[in-house]
Amino acid sequence: MSATLAPLPFSTPSLTPEEIANRFVRLRQRPVAMEVQNLGKRFQTPQSASGKGGEAVALNNVNFQVYRREIMTVIGPSGCGKSTLVRILAGLEQASSGRVLVDGKPVDGPGPDRGMVFQAYTLFPWLTVLKNVMFGLSMQGIGHDEARSQALQWIEMVGLERFAENYPHQLSGGMKQRVAIARALAAKPRILLMDEPFGALDPQTRAQMQSYLLQIWQNVNITIVFITHDLDEAVLLADRVCVLGAADESHPGGHLKTIMDVHLPYPHDVDVLKDPRFLEIRRQLDELVHPRRPLALDRLPIVKMTQRGDEVG
Amino acid sequence: MSRTSWMSVGRTLTPRQTSLLTVLSFLTPLILWSVVSYVPWIWHPQVLIDDAGGSTAMAVGNRVERSRFVEENAALAVAGKPLASGTPVNPVFLPAPDAVAKALYNAFTTPPRRGDMWLHQSLWHSIKIIAWGFAIAACIGVPLGIACGVWAFSSRLVEPFVDFLRYMPPPTFGALALAVLGINDEPKVAIIVIGILFNMILVVANTTRLVDRGLIEAAQTLGAGNRKLVTRVVIPAILPNLYNDLRIFLGVGWTYLTIAEMIGASSGISQFINQQGKYRNYDNVFSGIIVIGLVGLVTDQVLAFIGRFLFPWTGKTNGPGAIAVWRILTFVPATLFRLVGRSFRRSQP
Numbered sequence: 147m148s149a150t151l152a153p154l155p156f157s158t159p160s161l162t163p164e165e166i167a168n169r170f171v172r173l174r175q176r177p178v179a180m181e182v183q184n185l186g187k188r189f190q191t192p193q194s195a196s197g198k199g200g201e202a203v204a205l206n207n208v209n210f211q212v213y214r215r216e217i218m219t220v221i222g223p224s225g226c227g228k229s230t231l232v233r234i235l236a237g238l239e240q241a242s243s244g245r246v247l248v249d250g251k252p253v254d255g256p257g258p259d260r261g262m263v264f265q266a267y268t269l270f271p272w273l274t275v276l277k278n279v280m281f282g283l284s285m286q287g288i289g290h291d292e293a294r295s296q297a298l299q300w301i302e303m304v305g306l307e308r309f310a311e312n313y314p315h316q317l318s319g320g321m322k323q324r325v326a327i328a329r330a331l332a333a334k335p336r337i338l339l340m341d342e343p344f345g346a347l348d349p350q351t352r353a354q355m356q357s358y359l360l361q362i363w364q365n366v367n368i369t370i371v372f373i374t375h376d377l378d379e380a381v382l383l384a385d386r387v388c389v390l391g392a393a394d395e396s397h398p399g400g401h402l403k404t405i406m407d408v409h410l411p412y413p414h415d416v417d418v419l420k421d422p423r424f425l426e427i428r429r430q431l432d433e434l435v436h437p438r439r440p441l442a443l444d445r446l447p448i449v450k451m452t453q454r455g456d457e458v459g
Numbered sequence: 460m461s462r463t464s465w466m467s468v469g470r471t472l473t474p475r476q477t478s479l480l481t482v483l484s485f486l487t488p489l490i491l492w493s494v495v496s497y498v499p500w501i502w503h504p505q506v507l508i509d510d511a512g513g514s515t516a517m518a519v520g521n522r523v524e525r526s527r528f529v530e531e532n533a534a535l536a537v538a539g540k541p542l543a544s545g546t547p548v549n550p551v552f553l554p555a556p557d558a559v560a561k562a563l564y565n566a567f568t569t570p571p572r573r574g575d576m577w578l579h580q581s582l583w584h585s586i587k588i589i590a591w592g593f594a595i596a597a598c599i600g601v602p603l604g605i606a607c608g609v610w611a612f613s614s615r616l617v618e619p620f621v622d623f624l625r626y627m628p629p630p631t632f633g634a635l636a637l638a639v640l641g642i643n644d645e646p647k648v649a650i651i652v653i654g655i656l657f658n659m660i661l662v663v664a665n666t667t668r669l670v671d672r673g674l675i676e677a678a679q680t681l682g683a684g685n686r687k688l689v690t691r692v693v694i695p696a697i698l699p700n701l702y703n704d705l706r707i708f709l710g711v712g713w714t715y716l717t718i719a720e721m722i723g724a725s726s727g728i729s730q731f732i733n734q735q736g737k738y739r740n741y742d743n744v745f746s747g748i749i750v751i752g753l754v755g756l757v758t759d760q761v762l763a764f765i766g767r768f769l770f771p772w773t774g775k776t777n778g779p780g781a782i783a784v785w786r787i788l789t790f791v792p793a794t795l796f797r798l799v800g801r802s803f804r805r806s807q808p
């Protein structure tokens with residue numbers, strides 16, 4: 147772990163398509179960090195007033211592999227099971243069928259090898275920033291002084307050394323998520339799971355956080371699975387984008403649609419947002435995530451409730 | 460100041476407004492009491508006889524209903540005897556504020572009748588009973604409550620029966636407590652424990668269940684095992700709420716005090732009050748009641764005040780308002796304390 151970040155090299159647009167494609171060949175030669183096999187999840191739904199209770203299928207036969215030190219983003223429409231998936235990967239939820247392997251060993255409950263950053267702020271409010279980041283280290287039995295000095299390095303890495311002694315309620319949302327990332331990374335997980343961690347942030351802060359994350363990832367031995375519903379974010383961060391689909395005629399629940407290699411100059415940075423190739427990938431993804439439907443279906447059955455002559459357009 | 464600044468929904472008031480209202484909330488009943496006591500034509504249903512005149516039915520110092528006084532005087536007038544005279548007064552059970560204030564002062568400064576206890580001795584005895592009862596209840600109730608909140612196992616095992624027990628009024632255990640624990644202070648402490656404990660288990664369990672699941676899950680992904688989850692996440696997470704729960708239960712302890720002290724050999728502040736009631740010293744009765752209220756209020760406010768320093772992470776800061784309220788609330792007891800101290804020093808040879 148290096149305390150100070152190496153300056154982010156600008157992406158090199160001069161890379162040829164072959165060079166970019168070669169990168170994915172090399173990526174697939176890396177060891178598999180996490181493997182998801184035939185994963186399914188059903189929730190028991192309580193008896194409702196209208197009908198009888200039963201089962202809701204959240205995930206249906208999902209299979210994929212994540213390679214070491216890759217960033218995989220997971221995208222899909224709301225309710226397709228993204229959170230459910232990542233909670234199963236973390237071990238916080240039990241799969242109904244199938245299994246998850248980390249380094250070849252099946253996952254059974256949460257553990258420090260899989261760190262997690264949640265969408266809601268989950269810093270411990272009674273601990274200072276420093277103590278929050280030290281939490282995982284002291285859980286692993288690392289002594290106070292050693293834990294403290296390691297934690298300070300992580301806090302420095304997310305640029306919050308001035309706030310080490312502050313309590314979470316004194317931080318902004320973006321700062322809280324940076325601490326959450328530092329706290330998760332300090333525990334030295336093999337895999338970092340992130341469930342829409344930047345969802346609640348304004349676009350400016352969000353871009354900043356994406357840039358932070360890319361820099362950290364380049365400097366730390368970590369594999370990242372990143373859930374988002376933002377297409378730009380999914381493409382910008384990812385080596386590969388995993389597209390989940392919602393339940394439809396042929397699938398009873400959320401299911402894997404495709405995994406798309408992001409053929410863009412690397413390492414990614416925010417400049418990539420203007421690259422025509424970026425826009426093309428984004429367009430393809432958009433079609434996968436939001437399939438076109440006949441417009442007539444989208445007409446809302448609304449009765450006009452304004453006065454005549456008060457038309458807005 | 461506009462009306463909205465006093466009445467807006469969900470907004471806190473300025474420190475000035477808060478202090479003002481606090482003073483007012485104590486002042487209003489005091490003013491009402493004074494009005495009823497000092498304005499002769501408000502209420503005053505009785506007449507204290509100053510001069511019996513020709514009446515044989517009334518004597519000097521008697522209190523008679525006003526209607527009877529009027530009838531009696533009418534009869535005297537018909538008979539041609541001298542009329543009785545008297546002053547309108549309130550019944551003996553409503554002494555005037557100054558009488559109560561004097562009684563309060565006297566209770567701390569003049570020795571009681573032989574065999575009786577000083578007010579402060581009675582009070583101290585009561586405080587000890589409450590402290591023991593509360594401490595014992597907390598030692599059992601808090602760990603059990605937390606266990607019930609953390610593990611479904613203990614919750615299902617303990618809570619249904621506790622829920623059943625808590626509907627039994629604690630005084631019904633009085634006879635049992637006497638038989639088992641003798642007639643001294645132990646059964647009294649037991650009543651307080653019974654009054655507090657069962658509800659405490661359920662309340663603490665509920666407080667524990669309210670811990671944000673997200674915090675527990677975050678700790679799990681950071682490698683916290685079951686034991687560490689309880690000691691390093693659940694307990695610190697509930698501490699501020701637990702502290703407030705305990706504060707409330709200390710108050711509940713005071714409400715069971717009177718009943719507890721009547722069991723076996725009656726004692727403490729309730730015995731003082733009852734004794735003075737028997738002597739018809741209602742000014743002393745009032746001073747006893749007020750002292751209980753003051754002790755309760757002051758302890759509660761002290762604990763609330765300490766609470767803000769104990770949990771800095773909750774973000775509730777101590778503004779100048781808090782300190783102003785504190786001064787106002789402690790003014791009466793602080794003055795009393797000073798007075799008592801001075802008179803003690805004077806009475807010492």
Ligand SMILES: Nc1ncnc2c1ncn2[C@@H]1O[C@H](COP(=O)(O)OP(=O)(O)OP(=O)(O)O)[C@@H](O)[C@H]1O
Pocket residue numbers: 189190191202203204222223224225226227228229230231375
């Ligand atoms: N505890 C639960 N009990 C019953 N059903 C659940 C439960 N949790 C999730 N579901 C259902 O599973 C499906 C997937 O939920 P999930 O939260 O994983 O969606 P998501 O893709 O994360 O959505 P979003 O983008 O809105 O966060 C939903 O249909 C939801 O109703």
Ligand SMILES: [Mg+2]
Pocket residue numbers: 228229230
């Ligand atoms: Mg979600």
